[in-house]
Amino acid sequence: MNIGVLVKPVPDPEQYNSITIDPETKRLNRSGVPTIVNPSDKCAVEAALKLKEKFGGKIVIFTMAPPDGREKLMEVLAMGADEAVLVSDREFGGADTLATSYTLVKAVEKKSAESESFDLILSGNESADGATGHVPAQVGEMLGFNHLSAIVQIVAEGEGRPDSLTVFQKIENGKNEFEIKLPAVIGVTRDINKPRYTSAMGVIKAKKKPFDTYDCEALSPDKSRIGIEGSPTKAGAIFTPDTGRKSEELSGSPEEIAEELVKRIKAIGVTINSGGGCRE
Amino acid sequence: MVDFTFTEDQEMLRAAFREFIEAEIAPHAAKWDADDYCPVELWPKMGEVGMLGIFVPEELGGAGLGHIERVMVIEEIARHSAGLAIAVFTHHLCMGAILDGASEDQKKKYMPSLCDGSKICGLAVTEPGGGSDYMGQKTTGVKDGEGWIVNGRKCFITNGGPADITVCTAVTGQDDRGRNQLSCFIFEKEDEGFGPGRKEHKMGLRGSWTGDVIMDEVRLSADRLMGAEGKGAGVGMKAIGEIGRASMSAIACGIIRGCIEESVKFANERVLYGKPISKIQAIQFHIAEMRMWYEASRLLTYRAASLKDKGQPAITEFAMAKGFSVDMSVKASQNAIELMGGYGVMNEYPVERFHRDALASISSGGTTEIQKLIIAGDTLRAFTA
Ligand SMILES: Cc1cc2nc3c(=O)[nH]c(=O)nc-3n(C[C@H](O)[C@H](O)[C@H](O)COP(=O)(O)OP(=O)(O)OC[C@H]3O[C@@H](n4cnc5c(N)ncnc54)[C@H](O)[C@@H]3O)c2cc1C
DSSP: OOEEEEOEEEEEEEGGGOEEETTOOOEEEEOOOEEEEEEHHHHHHHHHHHHHHHHOOEEEEEEEOOOTHHHHHHHHHHHOSSSSEEEOGGGGGGOOOOHHHHHHHHHHHHHHHOOOOOOEEESSSSTTTTTOOOHHHHHHHHOOOOEEEEEEEEEOSSSSOOSEEEEEEETTTTTEEEEEEEEEEEEEEEGGOOOOOOOOHHHHHHHSSSSEEHHHHHOOOOOOGGGTTTTTOOOOOOOOOOOOOOOOOOOHHHHHHHHHHHHHHTTTTOOOSSSSOOOO | OOOOOOOHHHHHHHHHHHHHHHHHGGHHHHHHHHTOOGGGGHHHHHHTSSSSSTTSOOGGGGGGOOHHHHHHHHHHHHHHHHHHHHHHHHHHHHHHHHHHOOOOOHHHHHHHHTTTTTSSSEEEETTTSSSSSGGGGOEEEETTTTEEEEEEEEEEEEETOOOOOOEEEEEEETTTTTEEEEEEEEETSSSSTTEEEEOOOHHHHHHTEEEEEEEEEEOGGGGEEEESSTOOOHHHIIIIIIHHHHHHHHHHHHHHHHHHHHHHHHHHHEEETTTEGGSSSSHHHHHHHHHHHHHHHHHHHHHHHHHHHTTTTHHHHHHHHHHHHHHHHHHHHHHHHHHHHGGGTTTTTTHHHHHHHHHHHHHSOOHHHHHHHHHHHHHHHHTTT
C-alpha cells in the first residue's frame, strides 16, 4: 500500500501568544516561535505507519515550505516514513489553500509518475495555524480521488492490499461510518491516535532515506494557479483584539473616592447590604 | 579549529528525546521524588526510543552512537528528574562495564535485553568500608571447582533493588606485594544468596533506588566471571571514571538548566513594585551567574565525552567536568531558591528538589576531593616545565 502523507511545518501552538500580526502586511510575525510538525499531520503519519505495518508498501511525505522545511521532513523520516519530498520555490510563496492544494497535487502526480501511484493520501484534518480544513478535500477533488475529512478511526482488515477502507468520521453527537474506495484522500483529526516517539535508530536512518526537492521548474505548473496569483483568498481586515481591561482613575480625598465608588457601584445596579457600619 | 556545535543528527536526537521526556517523565518527576519511587515500568519505553542502548553497537541491540549522545540523554532526563537520570545512567554504567570487560558470549547474552529495557542493571563496587578506598574492598570471590563462591556487602548501590543483572567487584587474590586483586562478576536476580538489602532514604536523587546489595555464599558458574581473573579493578574504575563521572556531570548540567529555565519563568511572572523582578539588576545577576555556570559545565562535560568518542584518554577531563559541574549545580540551585524568595523552598516549585538533587550528587561517581586528587595528579605530571 503506497501512502502519501501531506505534512506542514507550523509555529508551535503552545507559543501562540508570542505571535503578532503586522497591521500593514496582514502577515503573521512568528519570529522566535519554534516550528513543529502540525500536530494532526503527525497523527496522519502515525496512521500511515500503522497501515504500512499491516499491508507493507511505502510512505512518502510531502511538504510545501521554505527550504528550512527540510528539518521537519527529517523529523518525520525519523518517525519511520520512507521518502520525503520538499516542494519549495519562491514562486509558491503567498499561496492560499487552493494554490497550496494545487501545488501539492502537482508534486504527488510527479512522484507517482516517477515511481508507483498512491493508494492513499493522508493528511491532518487542518493545520494548527490556518485551521481551514480545506486541503484534504481540495487535494481529493483535484486528484479525482474519493475523499473524507474529520476521520477519527481507520479500520484495516484482511490480508493483502485492500480495495477500500472502513473509516469513522467525527460528527457533533457521534460518528459516521464509511467505506471508502481507494485511491482516496483522508483527513484525520488528533483523536485518531497518539503518534509514536521518534527513536534514536529512526534518527540515524533518516539521513539515508531518499529526499527530493521539487521547485517550480520541476513541477511545471500552470503559473496562474500557484503562489499569490493562484490564490483567490485575500485577507480582509485583520487585527489583534484588545484584551486589556477598561480602566479609569479616581482622584480626591479617600472619603471622596469612596463616595464616588459607592455611587458607581449603585449605578450599575449592585445593592450594598451591609451588616452595619456602612453609611448610606 | 575547534567546533562547539552539535551535528544536525544530534540536534534531532535531542529534540526527539525531549519530546519523549516532556511527555513521559516531566509530569511525574515531582511525584517520584515525593514517593521515592523508581519508575521501572519506563524501561521498555526508554529502550524502544533507544535511550538505554544509545552507545551500544547495533549488533548488540543498541543505536550504535557515542558518548556525546549518551550524555545528552542524561542531561535531558536530569532537566526534569535527576533521580531517574541517575538510575538510567547506572544502567549505562553497568552496560559500559560489560562492553569493556565481558566476553563476546556474555555480551550477546546480556546486552540485547538491557538495550531494549526488558532488563535493568547496576554496578556495585562501593562498600561500607569506604567508597574512596576502592582497592580496600572486603567482598571476596573464592574458587570453587570451576566456579566461584562470593561473599560480601555493597552499599549505596543504585538500582540495587530493581536490577535483574548486577556487576560486582570482589577481591579474588593478592599480588606479590600483598595488594588486592579484584575481579568482576555478573549476578542475576535469581542467584541464590544474592539480593538487595536495605533501601536508603536519600535527601535527593529520589526516584532512584539506592541501598545495599548482599552476597551470601553465592555460587556462580565460571561463565559469570567477567573478564580475566584479577583484572576487574580496571574495568570497574574505567566505567566509573568515564561513564559514571560523565553522567554525574550531565545530571549537574540538567539541574543547572532546570534552575535557569525555572528562574527565568518566575522572574518574568513575579511582579514587585509594579514590574517583573526580571527587571531588577540583582535578579539578573543571579540569572547571569547560572548561565555562566551552565555553559562552562556543558563545555567541560561534552568535551570530555567527545574525547572518549575519539578513543582518547579522558579520565582527567571527566574528573574536571564532574567536580566542577556538580559544585555549580549546588550553587545554581541555591541561586534559584534565593531568586524565588519564599516560593523557592516550597515544593510546588521544583527548585528545592533541584537543590536536594545537586547536594546528593556530590559523592556519587567519587567525591569532589577524589576528583581533585585525579586532576592534581595529572596536572603535576603534565605541567612540569
Ligand atoms: C546517590 C548515590 C548513588 C550511588 N550509586 C552507587 C552505585 O551505583 N554503585 C556504587 O558502587 N557506588 C555508588 N555510590 C557510592 C559512591 O560511589 C560513594 O559514595 C563514593 O565513592 C564515596 O564513598 P563513601 O560514601 O564511602 O565516602 P568515603 O570514601 O568514606 O569518603 C568520606 C570523605 O573522605 C574524603 N576522602 C576519602 N578519601 C580521601 C582522600 N584520599 N583524600 C581526600 N579526601 C578523601 C571523601 O572525599 C569524603 O569527603 C552512590 C552514592 C550515592 C550518594
